[in-house]
Amino acid sequence: MNPTMKVAGEGAGKPKGGREANLILGKARTDRPTREEAESAIRTLLLWAGDDPDREGLVDTPARVARAYEEFFAGYDADPVEMLNRTFEEVEGYDEMIVLKDIRLESHCEHHMVPIIGKAHVAYLPKNRVVGISKLARVVDAYAKRFQVQEKLTAQIANSIDEVLQPRGVAVVIEAQHQCMTTRGVHKPGVSMVTSRMLGAFRHDPLTRREFLTIVGNPASSVGA
Numbered sequence: 001m002n003p004t005m006k007v008a009g010e011g012a013g014k015p016k017g018g019r020e021a022n023l024i025l026g027k028a029r030t031d032r033p034t035r036e037e038a039e040s041a042i043r044t045l046l047l048w049a050g051d052d053p054d055r056e057g058l059v060d061t062p063a064r065v066a067r068a069y070e071e072f073f074a075g076y077d078a079d080p081v082e083m084l085n086r087t088f089e090e091v092e093g094y095d096e097m098i099v100l101k102d103i104r105l106e107s108h109c110e111h112h113m114v115p116i117i118g119k120a121h122v123a124y125l126p127k128n129r130v131v132g133i134s135k136l137a138r139v140v141d142a143y144a145k146r147f148q149v150q151e152k153l154t155a156q157i158a159n160s161i162d163e164v165l166q167p168r169g170v171a172v173v174i175e176a177q178h179q180c181m182t183t184r185g186v187h188k189p190g191v192s193m194v195t196s197r198m199l200g201a202f203r204h205d206p207l208t209r210r211e212f213l214t215i216v217g218n219p220a221s222s223v224g225a
């Protein structure tokens with residue numbers, strides 16, 4: 001897979017400048033360390049925490065953590081642009097709002113490398129082309145399964161749908177809890193962070209925005225676009 005090529009070619013539609021384009025690319029490095037190097041780094045962290053990596057319970061932990069990382073961070077090898085490019089047009093002129101709500105969101109905070117757990121709501125107003133709804137959920141995963149900050153994650157999901165599908169509007173709302181806030185630091189469990197990105201009609205038309213927010217239960221009623 002090569003996200004760069006896809007964006008440069010069929011995917012992007014209207015080309016956009018540096019920062020915006022980079023949000024969509026976010027591609028994996030090709031010069032990654034070996035698995036042995038990764039496992040030895042995890043062993044170092046076990047030592048740093050104060051434990052003995054050679055005791056029975058920990059001896060396989062570096063290998064397990066490396067495998068878990070492959071799952072947690074599978075998004076670096078995913079290609080959201082390619083997912084969104086598989087669209088269909090036989091929808092009898094359907095042009096009303098399409099909303100996928102309560103998408104389970106599992107990500108990791110890029111500042112502390114601990115989980116961000118929550119849900120995402122994604123909507124768009126199609127113009128000619130629609131995409132399978134499972135693709136929207138997979139796009140959320142493709143960006144969530146990376147090291148993230150919630151604001152960037154929200155923008156990346158919305159921007160990629162906007163650029164590839166070129167709909168009349170896109171809305172993304174994410175509500176999530178950050179373990180770096182609940183299990184360390186200020187220790188505030190139960191606090192959710194809400195972020196939103198509204199584009200096109202969702203940004204300019206208050207009725208459209210209100211309809212979307214009502215459907216998803218108004219998590220972002222006080223959040224600006």
Ligand SMILES: [Zn+2]
Pocket residue numbers: 109110111112113178180181
């Ligand atoms: Zn954090």
